[in-house]
Structures are given as structure tokens and as C-alpha cells.
Amino acid sequence: MKIKNLIIFGTRPEAIKMAPLVKEFQKNTNHFETRVCVTAQHREMLDQVLHFFKITPDYDLDLMKANQNLYSLTADIISGLKSILEDFKPDYVYVHGDTTTTMAASIGAFYSGAKICHVEAGLRTHNKRSPFPEEINRQVTGRIADFHFAPTTASKNNLLAENINPNSILVTGNTVIDALLASVSIVDNVDxxxxxxxxxxxxxxxxxxxxxxxxxxxxxxxxxxxxxxxxxxxxxxxxxxxxxxxxxxxxxxxxxxxxxxxxxxxxxxxxxxxxxxxxxxxxxxxxxxxxxxxxxxxxxxxxxxxxxxxxxxxxxxxxxxxxxxxxxxxxxxxxxxxxxxxxxxxxxxxxALHNPYGDGKACQRIVEFIRTN
The missing domain is CATH 3.40.50.2000 (Glycogen Phosphorylase B;)
Structure with a gap:
């Protein structure tokens, strides 16, 4: 039986960083059934990234509205995901980073019984007001997540200091480097x-x-x-x-x-x-x-x-x-x-200094980890 993945994101930065993971899972159709859900916490900027990477969401909550606030956005994401989670029944839900979509989707996925995979896990300032609300979004997601894909050893160490099970943490590099290296060769020739x-x-x-x-x-x-x-x-x-x-x-x-x-x-x-x-x-x-x-x-x-x-x-x-x-x-x-x-x-x-955030193979490491666990 195939592993059922639901990848959820809502903003342009999330879309950039999750796009190569979507593509990597879609290469592995023998092992995975992968669907994409966007909350559209951002709308136009999100759609531009989806178009560039040729990703068509399976679900679109289309939540962006004028004068959006954190209260209503959080509530709308959790309630909007309910029917999707109940219909698809994913084994794994993937969220990214520190947005309101990340935090709210992780709560919704927890309610559904799915295992939560946090991509770009473990970043910390240890100041809940800076960046706001991102630091708390990350920490809440970190408490809920079952698997933590940390971009660096320092991020892993942050998680270990919070008593996260070391067997649930994988240092991957950052998926943004995967996206960037794939894009650099395209942009010189794109119309x-x-x-x-x-x-x-x-x-x-x-x-x-x-x-x-x-x-x-x-x-x-x-x-x-x-x-x-x-x-x-x-x-x-x-x-x-x-x-x-x-x-x-x-x-x-x-x-x-x-x-x-x-x-x-x-x-x-x-x-x-x-x-x-x-x-x-x-x-x-x-x-x-x-x-x-x-x-x-x-x-x-x-x-x-x-x-x-x-x-x-x-x-x-x-x-x-x-x-x-x-x-x-x-x-x-x-x-x-x-x-x-x-x-x-x-x-x-x-x-000339070395980039500490990875070699462009983060998504390969994540897919292999899920496939073999």
C-alpha cells in the first residue's frame, strides 16, 4: 500500500521551499501518493511560484482576504483543513518553517491523527516576540511534530535541548538551496x-x-x-x-x-x-x-x-x-x-565563504527517510 502524503503551505517562501519536495515525492509514485494543499495565506505571490515550478494544488483553501488578521486566519486554516484531512486521511502531513499556515496546519493534522513532518525544523531565537509571530509558530509546530527535518546541526541541537527524541530528527540541509540550484539554470533562458x-x-x-x-x-x-x-x-x-x-x-x-x-x-x-x-x-x-x-x-x-x-x-x-x-x-x-x-x-x-545551509539534496534525504521508516 502506498504511503499517503499531504504537503501543506500557504505563502510564497513556503511554496519555494516545498516545491522541490513536492517534485521529489512525485518522482516516487511507486511508494507514495502525494497531494498538495495550499491555504493561500498569500495569493498572487503564491500562484507565481506554483506556476514557475509547474505545481497544481489538489486542494486550495483560498483564504487570503483584505485586512487579514492572525485570529481569523488561524481559525480558518484549522477549520478549512478538517474536511480535506477527513477525506484523504494522509499518513504524513508536511508543513514548513514558521508561518501561521505552518502552525495551524500542524494543529489540524494532529487532530486528524496524521504524523506531522516539520521541514526546516529547529530554528530558534528564543525570543517569542522576535520574529513575531514566527518564533512561536515554530515552537508550537516543534512540540506537535513527529519528525523534524532540521537544516543544520545547530537546528538539531536546538531540538535536542528541548528534549525532542533524537531518532525523530534528520539533518537535511535546507530545501531552499534545492529550489535555488534548480532555478538558477532556468532563469537565464525563461521567457x-x-x-x-x-x-x-x-x-x-x-x-x-x-x-x-x-x-x-x-x-x-x-x-x-x-x-x-x-x-x-x-x-x-x-x-x-x-x-x-x-x-x-x-x-x-x-x-x-x-x-x-x-x-x-x-x-x-x-x-x-x-x-x-x-x-x-x-x-x-x-x-x-x-x-x-x-x-x-x-x-x-x-x-x-x-x-x-x-x-x-x-x-x-x-x-x-x-x-x-x-x-x-x-x-x-x-x-x-x-x-x-x-x-x-x-x-x-x-x-567566497561556504554556505552552511546545504548542498541541494535536502529533499532526497527527506524522501528516503520517509520511505525507509
Missing amino acids: NEEIDYLKTIIDSSKKIILVTGHRRENHGQGFNNICEALKEIAEQHLNVQVIYPVHLNPNVKEPVYEILSNISNVNLINPLTYPAFVWLMKQSYLIITDSGGVQEEAPSLGKPVLVMRDTTERPEAVDAGTVILVGTNKERIVSETNNLLINIGHYKYMS
Whole structure:
């Protein structure tokens, strides 16, 4: 009898990181019946990733709504999954990372009696307010999960410190590297209007600084500081071009456009689809971000990363030297950027460091573990 898998995700980052796992399970149809459920916690950005990876969900809760809040979203996910879990009766449910979809789906799967597999398990800041609500989402999921697919040894050690059974933990590397390495070879040849547009605005004579920022804990003064830092960097270095795909959240968009919209070597653009973003990462000199996924991806492309957060649940990258935490401190962002722009030896050293997040074979390890357990 085939093992029945249900893979659940709801946001663009989850979709990117779960897509290679979906594909790997779908190669193994002799052993597995695999179905995909999306909550559509994000809608448009999620659909772009599904299209790129050629994944058609078997179930779509289509939950995204205007002015969505954590209370209603959590309740809607749990209740929306009930009929799916009762109909399909999966043996294993796979959730990823730290989103509200992750936490709520793990609760629903627990109620159904399925075994819960947590992909990208064990990341911790040990500060329940940072990142919010992601840290608690991870910890709740970690208490519920039956199997923990940890990206690094440090993540495994976090789980062991919480008395998780060591036999339930597998260090896999991060599936985002699987997705990235599969995508890099595609994006140079894909027919993509956004990539065509980016080619028209990029000045090849300049060093490209790619910026992304959206995290809730940076809203307010944090984003004002970030934007003031970027303004100073752009004005100090005319040989630099800042390209910033701006998140649509008004708490992000308003300060970004107010402070940065009239600077000649700053390009504020709409959010990018995954293939266009991968292409732009490849063209960049360095990346300034508050994104967790970018911290993992960029080192595989040899791109130094400055992380605009005070804490990170990905300390391996800090320890390895592939990223530097700068928070939302204007002076720190400017000084660390200046160092990478001016000190070529420092830049070359940082860009050549080994990525601690994996070799692109995480999904193979997960499939083999489930097949043999």
C-alpha cells in the first residue's frame, strides 16, 4: 500500500521551499501518493511560484482576504483543513518553517491523527516576540511534530535541548538551496517579462545593491532608519545602483517612497516573482534584507548579505560569516555597506565563504527517510 502524503503551505517562501519536495515525492509514485494543499495565506505571490515550478494544488483553501488578521486566519486554516484531512486521511502531513499556515496546519493534522513532518525544523531565537509571530509558530509546530527535518546541526541541537527524541530528527540541509540550484539554470533562458524589464533598468557599469524589507517588527521607526541609510549610501556612492522591490504593505511602501523616490540611482520597483528575483540576486553585488530565505539563498550565489534584524533564527550564517546582522541602525547599515563597497579584500573573502545551509539534496534525504521508516 502506498504511503499517503499531504504537503501543506500557504505563502510564497513556503511554496519555494516545498516545491522541490513536492517534485521529489512525485518522482516516487511507486511508494507514495502525494497531494498538495495550499491555504493561500498569500495569493498572487503564491500562484507565481506554483506556476514557475509547474505545481497544481489538489486542494486550495483560498483564504487570503483584505485586512487579514492572525485570529481569523488561524481559525480558518484549522477549520478549512478538517474536511480535506477527513477525506484523504494522509499518513504524513508536511508543513514548513514558521508561518501561521505552518502552525495551524500542524494543529489540524494532529487532530486528524496524521504524523506531522516539520521541514526546516529547529530554528530558534528564543525570543517569542522576535520574529513575531514566527518564533512561536515554530515552537508550537516543534512540540506537535513527529519528525523534524532540521537544516543544520545547530537546528538539531536546538531540538535536542528541548528534549525532542533524537531518532525523530534528520539533518537535511535546507530545501531552499534545492529550489535555488534548480532555478538558477532556468532563469537565464525563461521567457519572463520582469526579467526583460530588469535588463532595461540595470546599469551594468554600477554595483547593484538589492534591497528587500517587509518584517512586521521593523515597521515604523525601523523602516525610516533603513530608508535613511539607503539614501545616504546611494548619495555617497554614485557608482552604486540600489534596486528595491517594495513590499505592498502600506507600513513599508509609504516610508520607502517618501524617503527614496527622488534619488537618481535608486530604483523602486514592484515586488518580483521568484524567477525574476533569483535572476536579480545573480546580478547583484551585495544584498541588504530582513528576509530569512535570502539569508540562506544568497551565499550559494556568492553574495554577501547584510541582515536588517536585531535577532536571527539562522545563526549559522552569522557564524559562517556569510551574513552580518546590522539591525535597523542607520549608522551600522551605512558603515557595513561602505566596508563591502570599498574594501575589496573583505568583499572577496565574504563572498567566497561556504554556505552552511546545504548542498541541494535536502529533499532526497527527506524522501528516503520517509520511505525507509
